Amino acid sequence: MxxxxxxFCSFIFSTLVFAQASAVAGEAEGAVNPWPEIRKERINTLLPRALEAADVDAWVILCRENNNDPLADHVGCENAGAPAAYVFYRLSDEKDGGEFHSLVFSPSSEATALAELEIHDKVVSVPRGESALKQATDFIREHDFQRIAVNSSINNVQADGLSYTQRLALEDALGDKFAQRLVSSEELVYEWLAxxxxxxxxxxxxxxxxxxxxxxxxxxxxxxxxxxxxxxxxxxxxxxxxxxxxxxxxxxxxxxxxxxxxxxxxxxxxxxxxxxxxxxxxxxxxxxxxxxxxxxxxxxxxxxxxxxxxxxxxxxxxxxxxxxxxxxxxxxxxxxxxxxxxxxxxxxxxxxxxxxxxxxxxxxxxxxxxxxxxxxxxxxxxxxxxxxxxxxxxxxxxxxxxxxxxxxxxxxxxxxxxxxxxxxxxxxxxxxxxxxxxxxxxxx
Incomplete structure (x- = not known):
């Protein structure tokens, strides 16, 4: 018996899976971690579908040092130092064709390295002394997004990374009209991570x-x-x-x-x-x-x-x-x-x-x-x-x-x-x- x-020990895996199996045997093998490329594909292929399924126009993630969002390394802001703002959005006008975009407002101290990863469509370098949050909220108001998802959730801790003080700062920067358009990212995160x-x-x-x-x-x-x-x-x-x-x-x-x-x-x-x-x-x-x-x-x-x-x-x-x-x-x-x-x-x-x-x-x-x-x-x-x-x-x-x-x-x-x-x-x-x-x- x-x-x-x-x-099952005799199962033969494909060359890709075998390479991944070698990596499982220890980092000493020198195998390349597949996460960076997988992360990029997940953002470009699965995230647009998640925004659509959740009926969300834009998703804002605020990143920071030491007490970062649980999804930081899923979107590329695991190395955040000074506060940064990540905006994933859909435009429905005819000119843009409803395409998906990812835009990052990053402090200049991190922007160069982040841009080199080629994860996002555009990385805006925010000079020292200026606010990434202000630039992000200006962008949101300019495009008049109706449903803006943020990481606040009662049911899913992976979608609950926005702290109370970050929420207050975001609402203040958006102003009352746009702050009322904030919705939980729970459904979006569910559709994406699942x-x-x-x-x-x-x-x-x-x-x-x-x-x-x-x-x-x-x-x-x-x-x-x-x-x-x-x-x-x-x-x-x-x-x-x-x-x-x-x-x-x-x-x-x-x-x-x-x-x-x-x-x-x-x-x-x-x-x-x-x-x-x-x-x-x-x-x-x-x-x-x-x-x-x-x-x-x-x-x-x-x-x-x-x-x-x-x-x-x-x-x-x-x-x-x-x-x-x-x-x-x-x-x-x-x-x-x-x-x-x-x-x-x-x-x-x-x-x-x-x-x-x-x-x-x-x-x-x-x-x-x-x-x-x-x-x-x-x-x-x-x-x-x-x-x-x-x-x-x-x-x-x-x-x-x-x-x-x-x-x-x-x-x-x-x-x-x-x-x-x-x-x-x-x-x-x-x-x-x-x-x-x-x-x-x-x-x-």
Missing amino acids: IQRLVL IKLPQEVDIMREAARLTAEWQIEAYKQVVPGKTTDADVARFFKAKMAEHGVTDAWAPDQNPNVNSGPDRGHSHATNKVIMPGDVIQTDFGIKVHGRWVSDIQRFAYVLKPGETEPPEDIQHYWESARAGGRAAFDAMKPGVRGIDVDAAQSVLMKQNGSEHVMWSTGHPVGYVAHDTGPNLGGSRGATVRPAAKKKLKAGMVFAFDGFHAWKRDDGTTKTISVEEMVVITEEGAEYLIPPQEELILIPSE
Whole structure:
């Protein structure tokens, strides 16, 4: 069964993906970071569509040193010193043809280097002592933009980078008439960040492959009665250091290795792994300092004399696997996130699962819980706004197949085997082959 799980290690990637895989092996390889070119393509191809989908005429991002906007390095202002203003806009007059433009009002101290990156249509060098904000707001008033997006959002922290004082300064510079035209960039940022370019998907595919491969390697190191959950976690940390990658989420909780009852999002403990345990490993890596993976693999520790899991454990596994497949089959363009969750919930109830609080899945990309539709809401008391959003081609998700049960001591254990998929025009496509069977760990 283990051999069946690791067949994906023989997958042959294209020359581009292989080069990206080499970069995952560490910056010492000297591979070029693909982000600058990908960033440029995202701005030029995906951002215009996002402005149109959000019905926004202009998007203003204010950048500054030390406490910068969360999207600074997505638009090229990660090196801001003195305050700068970035304006992305559409013009609908006949002369311009409704084309998309990007314009930066940058302090002269940063303008030269920024222009050399060739990310934006135009970089205006603002002399020392003059205000980039004033020049940007003069430009906005001159073009009489009607809907002006700014990074203020209650629901999405990635679209909430404008500080209170920056907002006041912006409104004051715009004047009352134009300040009343400010709208949240939440929908724009949602439309932009949720879609990944094919080359980004290829990078995450390789990250997912390594993540799952190391999990299988880690389970081979387990000696029942001796190895602790924390020992397994240290194996992953060593692998990450060896390959020059970093954590996909909080380092203290990555990986979460748990051979006991449910602990939710947590750190690995010194619990000793014993025969009869079901082991969960929730693990993700960040490659190129940008893209992340999120994969869970499950193992069962055979008791002396066992050659396969007992009937109840096998049922739990098959139930979780079936729930995950139901969610996979439901993931198509135009389907709401809550409906994907509901497709699994029906099977969970039929198969006798205990209640599971977690959503079936979430977007994954630049962070583990990225911007995009939430695959949840059908089992909870409240429904997140993102759960009512529809899936689109180019979105990437991590999603779980669930089954929870009561252990003999009254605690709960949940199988939540987690896979990664990209949405295509036809439906969902696994980034790597899914786990088909429990990994079996023999007892001496």
